[in-house]
Amino acid sequence: MMGVWLTGHGGFEKLEVRSDIPLPVPAAGEVLIKVAAAGINNTDINTRIGWYSKGVSDGTAAGGAAGFQTSNDVDASWSGTPLAFPRIQGADCCGRIVAVGEGVSPDRVGERVLVRNMLRSYVDYRPWECWTFGSECDGAFAQYAKAPARETYRVECAWSDVELASIPCAYSTAEGMLHRARVEEGEHVLITGASGGVGSAAIQLAKRRGARVTAIAGKAKAPRLLDLGADAVIPRGEPLTDHLDRESVDVVIDVVAGPGFGELLDVLKRGGRYAVAGAIAGPLVELDVRTLYLKDLTFHGCTFQDDEVFENLISYIERGEIRPNVSNTYPLERIVDAQEEFLSKGTGGKLVLVVPQ
Template sequence: MKAVQVTGYGDIDKLEVVERPIPVPKKNEVLVQVKACAINNTEIWMREGAYGKDEKSGWRPEGVQFPRIPGSDIAGTIVKVGHDVDRSLIGKDVVLFPFTSSGESGSEHISEDMSFIGSEYDGGYAEYVVWPADLCFEMPLPTYTESSVFSVSGLTAWHMVEQIQIKPGETVMVTGANGGVGSLNVQIASKVFGAKVIAIVGDLALEEKMKELGATHVLSYKCDQLAEEIIKVNGGPIDSVLDVVGDALFSTSLKVLKNGGKFCTSGSSGGQKTELDFRTLYLKHITMYGSVLGTREEYKRLLQAISEGKITPVIEKTFPLEQAKEAQTYFKNAGKLGKIVLLP
C-alpha cells in the first residue's frame, strides 16, 4: 500500500511517501481501507517534537518509535476482519475512536497506558490501517470526507464543553474559533448546549461564517482593547473560556472571566508557556481545566449530535495523500476555516 511515514523529529522533510505491506488484522482487529484522513495539530507536533522534552514526543514518555505513519482522524470501510471478529462487519463504513486504553469507562482518556493512533500505532496517512473492532463506530454522515473531521478535534471539543458544564444562556468565549477544535467548540457550545458564544478569530472576514456556526459575537484578537470589547458586547464578564491558543490570549481570558468563571485549554498554538499571577486565580475563584480527547461515551454522544445535524463539518481544503507535506504546511497557515483532509 501507499503510505506517508515520519522518519524522525523535524520539519516536513521528515515526511516521505513509501510503499508498505498492507497490515494484517490480529485477534479482535479489523482492516480498514482509509477513504479520508483529516489533519490535526497532533501529528504535526508529534513530528516537530513539540509534545516532549529531550527530543521525545508523543503520548507516551518513551517517545515515538520511527518510522511512524501519522494520522488519527480516519473514515473508511472495513474490508477484512481478524480472529474473533464478526464477519458481518466487512463492508461497514466507519470512523475510528482514536486511542486505546485500559482505563475504566469515563476515565480511559487519562489512563497511563493511553496510546494514540498515529503516534503509538500507525495511523491514517495510508491506504489501509488496522484497529480494534470495538473502537470502530458507524460513520455519522454520508460521505467519508465529511465524517473524517470529527474524531480528535470533535472529541476534544465535546469533552471541553462537558468539563466546564455549560448551561443554556451562559456566555462562552472560544479562542482560535476558526480552527478545527475551535469551530467545533462554537457549534457544540451554542447548538447542542445552548450557550452564547463569543468567537475570537484573526480575520473578521470570517464573521458571517462564524455566526452561521452559532457564534453570537465575533471579535478579532488583533483588537487593541480586546478584553474591554469582550466585556462590552457581553454586557459584563463572561462565564467560561474554551481555549486552544495558550499564552497569546491567556491574560485576556482571565481578565474577562467572572468571579467563579472557568477556563479550559486543549492547545497552545499561540505559545506554550505563560505567566500567571496566582492572585488572579484565587481572588476570582477561577477553575482551570486541562483537556484533550475524551471518553467513549462522549464520542458516542458526539456522533449522535453529528448524525442529527446539530454539528456540521467545516472543511477548508482537501489534498491527495501524496501531498502530505503541502497539506501540513497549509494547515499551519493563519486565517483558514476548519479542517484539512488527506484523500488516499
C-alpha cells in the same frame, strides 16, 4: 500499500511517501479499514516537529516547517514517552471495514466507520490513560489501517467520506472540553482559535448545548464563524475588554494560550471555568495566582476523554445536530502541501487528505 511514514522528529523531510509499506494485519479484537480520507490536525504537526518536548517554548508555527533544535526525542510525544519510528500518523480515519480479527463478527465487513482517535483498548481502559491513533500506534495516513473493533464506530449518514474524516480529533477535542467544563444552556462561552478545526467545532457544539458563544479569530473569518453559530466574533489581537465586560464569561475554551492568556482570565466571572487543550501561540504563560484563587476559578487540562464523548459525537452526526466544516482537500501524497496550508492559517475549517483507492 501506499502511505506516509514519519521517520523521526523534525521538518517536512521526515515525511516519506512510500508504496512499499506492509499491509497491517488485524489482531484479535481489531478490524482492518480501507481508508478513504484522513484529516489534518495540529497534533500531527506537533508530533512531527517534537513540539511536546519541554525543551520547546515557542508556538507551533515557529517550528512547523523545520522542527525545533531544542526538542528532545525522549519527551517529544504528547504522552511524554519516545515514539517508535517509522510511524504512520493520522488521527482522523474514515473508511470501510474490509477484514476482521479473531473475535470480531464478520458481519462488520463493509461498514463505513470512524475510529475513535483517543484509544483506550490498548491501555486496558485504565483511568486517564489512552493512545492517540497515529501516535502510539499507526494511523490513517495510508491506504489501510487497523484499529480496535470496539473503538471503531459505524456511522449512518449522508455525509461524504471527506466530511466524516474532518470530525474525530477536532470535534472530540472540542466536545471533551465542553464536557469537562460542564457547559450548560444559557452560559456565555468564549472560544479562542475559533476559525481552526477545534475552535469551529467548539462553536457548533457549544451552541448545541444552548450556550451563548463569543469567538476570537481573524476579522476576515468572522462571517464564516457567525454562519456556524457564533453570536459575536472578536478580531484576533484586539483587547478583549474592548468588546467584553470584565467578569462576563462563564467558560473559556482555549487552544491558543500564549501572550493573551491573562486577558482570558480577566473576562472570566468569579467561579468561572477555563478549559485548555492546546497552545498554538506558545505553551508558557504568565499567571497571577491571586487571580486564580481570589476569583475561585477552575482550570481544566483536557486530553483524556470520557467514553461518552466520542459516542455522543456519532449520535450528533446521525441526528443532524452538527455539520462538517471542510475548507480544502489534498491527495495523500501531497501531505506536505496540506500541512503548509494548515500552518499558514489562511483558511478556516478542516483540511482533509483523500486516500487513493
